[in-house]
Amino acid sequence: MKGVKLLYYNQLLSVFASTFGTFLLSWILYEETGSKLAMGTLWLVSISGQMIVQFIAGPCIDHFKRTSVMRGSEALRAFVYLLLLLFITAGFNEAALLYAAAFFTSITAYDPAAAALVPKLVHKEELVKVNAGISGGVQLMRFLTLPAAGFLVSILNNKSSLILVVCAFSLSFITIGFLIEKPAEFENKAPWIKKFKEGMLIYRKHKMLLFLGGLVSITSFGVFAAQTMYIPFVAEVLGGSSIEYGLFAASFPLGYIAGSFAASRVKVRESSIYQVMMLALFIGGSTYLALGAAKTLAMAIIIEIAAGAAMPFWNVYSTTLYQKLVPQSILGQVFSVRFLLTKAAAPLGIVYGTACASQFGIEALFLSIGAIICTVSGGGLLFMVFRSRSAFFLHKRL
Template sequence: MKLNKSFRSIWLSSATSELGGAFFTFCNSILIYKYTGSATALGLVWLIYYIPSFFMQLFIGPYIDRWSRKYTMIWCQLVRAILAMVLAITLFSEWFSVSLIYMVQVLVGLIMPIFTPANQSILPTIVEKEHLEKANASLESVRQVMAVMGPISAGVLVEYIEVNWLLIIISIAFLLSTYNLAQINERHIKREVRKPWIEEFKEGLNSYFEHPLIVWLGVFFGFVQFGVGVTIVTTLPYITTVLEQPTVAYGFFMAGFPVGYTIGALLSSKLKRLNGIGVLFSALFIGGCTYLSLAFTPWYSLALVTEAIAGIVIAVFNIYNITLIQKRIPNQLMGKVTSVRLLIMRLMLPLGILFATISVQFIAIRSLYLIIGAIICVTSLTGYTFLKNREEIK
């Protein structure tokens, strides 16, 4: 695939944005756990992120198709850069408090439902349809490479520099992402006739539900996100307490999934076509089995391998899912339909966080992984059985 200038720009923007985002997530988790020592507090900070994120996702879809996606993304990145800088300044000046992390999480939770659908919707305006699958695989690869580098680099850096300096680096990364976004040549068609919000929202829902495979894959994607929500709360105490590893090991474990995801994205780019739905639901089933493995493994090294395998199979599922939407949905409806898909994620993921935040107080972390693994395995088998004979998805 020959890359045009705009695709190179969004590729570079994704690289710096994902690196900054991975650093930001790491810093916020470390700060909360350092100042509170509580897995419940760690869950609360992510609930505070995802609850406003859910309501923004519900509201914003129709507007993504009205606005220039390029400038929407630029403004979002600028706000993220400012937030990281403000947090760094409070740490330098000793004005920092845990409540400030909660405030930052609320604001970022309002920003990302705007940024993410704009980011996914802009690709068909700069890449030809026949190149979308390879373009998605390339973008997912660089995002996951940066997601690998983020936790590992952050885990090493916090051993040598203060978190406030790491936040300065994060702010610079978001500014570099903004610069690259400014280089994109977007084919944006300004719409002169604008419908009321509720009509456009219904239009997006109708377009989404016209495609049964996309609908059902969205449902099963939601169950995966529920499991992700649980791990947001449990991963740090799982590594440092259950497996009795140092903080730097948490960074390497967090990198395991993106390493696998990168491999999975590269494999997907080499596949000309995924034949049938068996591959997709096999990927989901294997993903569920990785939770079961984490529930029983006594070895940190096996946990790392397990996390990498989870990344590989979920990459296959996600890339095919996103490409299906981009190929089947008209571009003028892309923002609305993408928002519906993300709405499922932003509903199920905080439910997973809430479930873990409450249950971690009286259910062992290994038992939680056993429950989540069983749910995903059963869901994937049910989905395959239900959909395999439907003519419209062959």
């Protein structure tokens, strides 16, 4: 379990660096422009970079050691933030630099590589517990980082904050070198297109994975539409500062920590796991409806905590299903395909969120998102319940 602990602590460090970095880029841009369109563009640029790298590099992840992919990702992000620091020091503060930084720091395969590394370190029976522990720890770090970032941004200048981000990514790069990953015989050098097709074939073999991927793709449309407007929501609707935004942004991770603790201990029957996952998404959609009516920071924080508490029952079980059903030889690229399915509708969501908030207001945006997610996840829940009952009656007849 020593390797798992080291991976756990490294992910915490990486999350601190990436969360602080993203917070910093977003806040600097909003301070410079005060524009909802600029915030939407920043998210769109970031998501585009993530999708490109997962499509191109995803099938190649299993060609290399997972730790090598993780180190490469951290090195790239440290280098990009260092370049941004140098440009700002030289007096260049154009928004284009922030867009470029958001794009290049999103070109990372750290997360799918780390997820694919976990089954090499633990037994299958321990996957749910380990995934829940890592997921909860990651959200705990986000919970701690976001208000800390808001506080640090308010007392430090941009240069000092960027130096802190560069140092964190550099330290993460160094600590990954202490992770001992046993070489696997199955890692091969098959052509890119063959590896990508192998990843896609898993979804044909396990139709439920494709169904879940499509469902969360639609849900992510709403999630990214909302997240794009979180800073304007806190600043304009709630009248908050960077510190208040940090507290609001930390609310979801706080709830997620409690939800992860529950997910690792609640015993869910295998026949009911899909219904539980659908219910988690439905609860998440309901919180957007509530957020659309929130008028105070305290109420918004409570709503986000509730949303965070529900999500581990989707994320933890989903990740565990993949790790159990997918062969280790192609797990890296399958995680990348899952990422693509999850983010496929994100650009449309960002465009919708920016346009809707600008035209009708942020509250109307949240209400529409809640309606979309509740409709989709509620339909999925009914389908799962009907499917489960049909299978039960068929079994009784036989």
